[in-house]
Amino acid sequence: MSFIEFKNTSKSFGPLQVLTEVDLSIEQGEVVVLIGPSGSGKSTLLRCINGLEMITGGDLIVDGLSVTAGKKTLREIRKEAGMVFQQFNLFPQMTALQNVALGPRKVRGLSRTEAETQAQELLDKVGLSDKGGHYPSELSGGQQQRVAIARALAVKPKVMLFDEPTSALDPELKQEVLNVMLQLAKEGMTMVVVTHEMSFAKQVGTRLIFMEHGKIAVDDDPRRVIDTPPNPRMKDFLSHVE
Amino acid sequence: MQVDWSIMIDFIPQLLAGAKVTIYITVLGLIGGIILGVIAGLMRAYGGKILNAIAFTYIELIRGTPIVVQVMFLYFALPVLADIRIDPMSAAVLAIVVNAGAYIAEIVRGAFLSIHKGLTEAGLAIGMPHWQVLLYIVGPLAFRRLIPPLGNQFIVSLKDTSLFIVIGVGELTRTGQEIMAANFRAVEIWTAVAICYLIMTGTMTIALRAIEKRMRIL
Ligand SMILES: Nc1ncnc2c1ncn2[C@@H]1O[C@H](COP(=O)(O)OP(=O)(O)OP(=O)(O)O)[C@@H](O)[C@H]1O
Ligand SMILES: [Mg+2]
Numbered sequence: 347m348s349f350i351e352f353k354n355t356s357k358s359f360g361p362l363q364v365l366t367e368v369d370l371s372i373e374q375g376e377v378v379v380l381i382g383p384s385g386s387g388k389s390t391l392l393r394c395i396n397g398l399e400m401i402t403g404g405d406l407i408v409d410g411l412s413v414t415a416g417k418k419t420l421r422e423i424r425k426e427a428g429m430v431f432q433q434f435n436l437f438p439q440m441t442a443l444q445n446v447a448l449g450p451r452k453v454r455g456l457s458r459t460e461a462e463t464q465a466q467e468l469l470d471k472v473g474l475s476d477k478g479g480h481y482p483s484e485l486s487g488g489q490q491q492r493v494a495i496a497r498a499l500a501v502k503p504k505v506m507l508f509d510e511p512t513s514a515l516d517p518e519l520k521q522e523v524l525n526v527m528l529q530l531a532k533e534g535m536t537m538v539v540v541t542h543e544m545s546f547a548k549q550v551g552t553r554l555i556f557m558e559h560g561k562i563a564v565d566d567d568p569r570r571v572i573d574t575p576p577n578p579r580m581k582d583f584l585s586h587v588e
Numbered sequence: 589m590q591v592d593w594s595i596m597i598d599f600i601p602q603l604l605a606g607a608k609v610t611i612y613i614t615v616l617g618l619i620g621g622i623i624l625g626v627i628a629g630l631m632r633a634y635g636g637k638i639l640n641a642i643a644f645t646y647i648e649l650i651r652g653t654p655i656v657v658q659v660m661f662l663y664f665a666l667p668v669l670a671d672i673r674i675d676p677m678s679a680a681v682l683a684i685v686v687n688a689g690a691y692i693a694e695i696v697r698g699a700f701l702s703i704h705k706g707l708t709e710a711g712l713a714i715g716m717p718h719w720q721v722l723l724y725i726v727g728p729l730a731f732r733r734l735i736p737p738l739g740n741q742f743i744v745s746l747k748d749t750s751l752f753i754v755i756g757v758g759e760l761t762r763t764g765q766e767i768m769a770a771n772f773r774a775v776e777i778w779t780a781v782a783i784c785y786l787i788m789t790g791t792m793t794i795a796l797r798a799i800e801k802r803m804r805i806l
Contacts, residue, residue: 398709417717425715435710439728449714452724494710501714 349374349409349505349536350395356403357390357560364390366560367404372538374504377531379547379568380540382557383583388540391557392507395538396427409504425453428498432510434490436482442469442493443478449501461500468496472526488519492526505536512543542587544572556580592773596780599767606763607784613677613759614746617684621745622738624685625692632697634722643693650690656751659683663755680752680759688745695737699730732803739796743789750785760784 348371357365364387372378380388393399394406397413397420406413408423436445446465450456456464469478472492482490491511498506508527512520524546531537531550539546547554547568554571556564564577575581631643650658663679666672674682703726711721750761758766764781768774 396713398713421715421717424713427713429710429713431706431710433706435704435706437707437710437725448724449716452720453715497710497714 347407347410348372350538351407352391352394352404353406354404355394355401355406357387357394357399358402364560365394365401368560368562370555370562370565372505372536374536375534376552377535377537377539377550378553378555379551380538380555380557381542381547381583381587382555382563383579386557387560388557389509390560392429392509392538392540395505395507396424396429398429421453425501426504427507428501428503428505429507430491430494430498430509430511432513434482434487434494434514436490436494436497438482441479441481442474442485442496445482445493446496446500449497453501465496465500468499469493471499471529472496473522486519487515488522491515491523495523495526495530499530505538506530508537508539508541510540510542512541544568544584544587548572556583591775593776595773596776599777599780602763602767603760603780603784606758606760607788609677609757609763610746610749610759611788613680613684613749613752613757614742616681617749618688618742618745620681620685621688621692624689626696628689628693629696629700630722632693633700634718647690647693650687651694655683655687655748656754658687659752659755662686676752676755676757679755680749680757683752684745684749687748688741691741691744692738695734695741696730698737699733700726702733703729735796735800735803739792742792742796746788746792747785 350370350372352368352370355365355368355370356363368391380391382388390399394401394413395408401413409426411419411423413420413423436442437448440448443462443465446468447458447461450461450464451458466475466478469475472495474489474492474496477485477489477493482493485493495506495511511527512523515523520543524543527537527539527546528550539551541547551568554564554566554568555562556571556575556577558579564571564575564580566576571580572584575584628643628646631639632647635643659679662682663674663676666674700722707725707729708721711725712718716724749757749759752759753762753765756762760781764777768777
């Protein structure tokens, strides 16, 4: 069985159908890049994986567990699937170190000292060794997003989900976040990434998925399809992105 | 009758005793009101249909009726309906609990729901159960936003205790009235009573400002 399996998965918000009978299998070690026009369902697809949105049809299996199996199973899935948001969503009343240490303490049952030691190692990894004592409001957007990545990694997930992690950042700050993500990909982390950064897709992407109206329109090797899009709307979309 | 400010000194001990009763009702009532308000507010914000409906009904019943009617109900009607007799003091405290609780519930609900949804999602996404997200992430943030409107409610509740004159509780306003009945010194007495209230509400305001200053609103 694949690590993540969408089986005829649908999702509606009331009368609005956002995902329509999606079939998709993702193996461990893959770096899947999701693109598509606004409203095509990229975020929704990602958020179904960790149950921030509940699917309304079909099934969705993550690491052998169904997202529909109830709250407890969902928490197990969320420990295996870290998420990074466009707006960072750091906890403003906590320092960077506390943000990263919270998950391991509450979810993995580490002591404060253990959690903070591990949090410091993760901050080192994302290049923020000396920022542990800073509050989010005292950090730049790029720094905040790197703390957010460290926070997600702290729970030791098997897959990382990124929803436009660099879209809220000034161009000169995007690269420091992308570098951390490239590093993660090279270490073999399974990743599903919604992004418009085609350079990222070309460098480390193992698959590129183009979504349209809640369906997967193209699913192929990024290096092959970015330069010669197989679909006129994807071609049009890419010409606007770059 | 000539206004004679110096006689204010004479009723200070009596007024202080009345103020003590006012403070006692307010403090006990607000402690209960905060507990009730937090429970009802969280039921409104996060409870399922049934819990939400219960809290909603309670809040609307209280907000839609005057506090004087509420305390009259507790003191005079409750003993008839259920066989519960309560003394005026307990009725007064209970009235503040129930009344402040409803307003505090709305304050609590508003503060919790005003916290950006993304933070809740971030907490859930690291695998924390919802109660932990509320306790460790949303709660502390909501608390900061709670302080200004809560302070306002504290002052309202303190002044509301004066209405318990209707069931004969010997609080500050009632004390003023009693002195008045003895010597008819209206100007001096009501000035003194007003000053007592101002000192109490002023102290509350200063204390709340100090707390607000120490806590950054995030
Ligand atoms: N909570 C919600 N309630 C109702 N409709 C929603 C909700 N979330 C998303 N939608 C709708 O679902 C559709 C798909 O949204 P989604 O966020 O998945 O798109 P997207 O591909 O990520 O777009 P974008 O590039 O703008 O982020 C949109 O029409 C959106 O308005
Ligand atoms: Mg989106």
